[in-house]
Amino acid sequence: MPEATEKQPSPEEQPSFYQRVLSVIDQRIVRSLYSARVRRTVLQSLPFWIASLLTGIVAVAYERVFVWAEETSFTWLRAQPLLAFVLTPLAFLLAWLLCRQLAPAARGSGIPQVMAAIELSTPVNYRKTGWLLGMRVAVVKVLSSVVLLLGGGVIGREGPTIQVSAAIFRAINRLQPVGWPQLSRQIALITGGAAGLAAAFNTPLGGIVFVVEELTQTHITHFRTAVFTAVIIAGLTAQGLLGPYLYLGYPSVVMSGGMVWLGVGTVAVVCGMAGALFAKSLLWLNGYRKQFRTLGAQAGWVAACGLLLGGLAYWIGADSVGTGKPIINRLLFQNNYHTPWYLAAVRWVGMALSYSSGAAGGIFATSLSVGSIMGDGIARLIRIPNTDHNLIVLVSMVSFLTGVVRSPFTAAILVLEMTDRHSVIFQLLLGGMLAQGAASLVDPESFYEHLKAGFLSEALARQPKAAAAAASKS
Structure with a gap:
């Protein structure tokens, strides 16, 4: 049986010389554009x-x-x-x-x-x-x-x-x-x-x-x-x-239903408003500090803030200073561990004194610690079962941070990723949203928005060196 031969196109079906030339040109243009685009993307x-x-x-x-x-x-x-x-x-x-x-x-x-x-x-x-x-x-x-x-x-x-x-x-x-x-x-x-x-x-x-x-x-x-x-x-x-670490490890989290929903709603509203009030207190202290104009007066304010925090550190101990991360870990990982009722207020004051000193330092981690302490206290106050304790603490952390920065989704995702507790993502998001609404009753704008306006004014008021030199010569 003769082998099948490949069908050859007829002369009419074959591309003309001009079509072949145009095809080669088109391919080169496409390759050139593609390589230029890739090169530009890589360089960018x-x-x-x-x-x-x-x-x-x-x-x-x-x-x-x-x-x-x-x-x-x-x-x-x-x-x-x-x-x-x-x-x-x-x-x-x-x-x-x-x-x-x-x-x-x-x-x-x-x-x-x-x-x-x-x-x-x-x-x-x-x-x-x-x-x-x-x-x-x-x-x-x-x-x-x-x-x-x-x-x-x-x-x-x-x-x-x-x-x-x-x-x-x-x-x-x-x-x-x-x-x-x-x-x-x-x-x-x-x-x-x-x-x-x-x-x-x-x-x-x-x-x-x-x-x-x-x-x-x-x-x-x-x-x-x-x-x-x-x-x-x-x-x-x-x-x-x-290493592939988690900021807060893998706490045990249970959602038993019933009473715990009351706890979620309560800590969300209370901690959300508390976070907003904390932000307002920082703004007030920043405004009050501005009345000290001379270097000596400003140094006196800073030293007084340090002395007050030193007093708290002396009387309360190590839990009153630092980031607060050890406190969160004890609440989440030590069974039946509870913080003293006054510790949230102590760390609140410590955060305010540290921030109002005019030195560098953030409030993300410290806000999470205050929220966790408040959540622990509220859980005991309304008699949340111990099995649901960690969930309430996590929601309170999200809620207090939301009250300060007004970013509920960021707060919820941060706490979720810190603990790898995807099973309670909806509770964390709900806590953030409730906290956002409660905080808005205290102040419609976030702490960062207030401060951004001040830094914008300061930056715009500063002249570049060249412009300042030219202005001084004229």
Whole structure:
């Protein structure tokens, strides 16, 4: 049987010479466009990858130093409690002076500064973002917060990590040579904020949600690839150095129904309003502090804040200072452990004194600790079963943080990722939403929005050196 032969196209079906030429030209154009597009995308992304890697390394180093500083403060406080009346005021003064003399924008949390810089990231005002996110600011931020913590300050490192990360992304973005294809400067700062939070807490989803909910109103389609990539690289770098850790481990969480729903609703409303009241108290203290104009008066205020916190540290002990993470761990992992009824108020005051000193330090972790203590107290007050205790504590953490920062989804996702308790995601989200509504009754705006306005005014009021020199000559 003869083999089948392949059917040859007829002369009429064969492409003409001109069609073959045009086909080759089209293919070359497509390949050229494709390769140019890929090359441009890679060149645009490369600086972000480098900045994300650096963010992960810096976040881990900062975490290690922060843990050392907190443990050191516990050590000297337990060994010589009377030192609190000397070391705490001295640490407050030194941490405040570092910010005041070297980088005023390094004071406080760092998130309002990033928000203000994002708003200033236009061609007209971009240079002024250096006052908020320069590398000097980042270095002073770390030094000031570590000094404050060594002296017993009630602060966290998460907000500062976000500001430091945004400063790294801004620096890398500025170092790109002329002609290098760049993403927008605003996207660089937004991405830096997301990478910082993801690396600080090991919460990649929290970093993404935080950007969408808190840092910007820009539609996510404009920066999703940059943010997702930065979060992955920064998070993987942190995990590679620290291991696949959870910030708060794997607490046992049970949802037995019935009475526990009353607990969820109660702690959400109470802690949400408490968080908003705490934010209002910080704003009031910031406003009151501004009446001290001279250096001596300002130093006196800072020393008084340190002395008061030293007194609390002396009388209450190590639970009144530091980030509060050990307290949360004991509540979640030690059976039948309960905090004293007054500890929430003590840490509230400690947070306010530390923040109003004018030094660097965040309020994310410390807010979570106050929320957990309040949740523990409310659970006992309304007789929530011990099996549901951890759920109430987690919801209270979400709710108090929501009351302060007004980002319910961010708070819920952060606590979810810190504990890997996906089974109670709806309870955490419900707590955040109820807390948001309750907090809005106290103040319709978030703490960070209030502070952002102040940092914007300060940044806009500062003249670039060249403009100031020209103005002085004229």
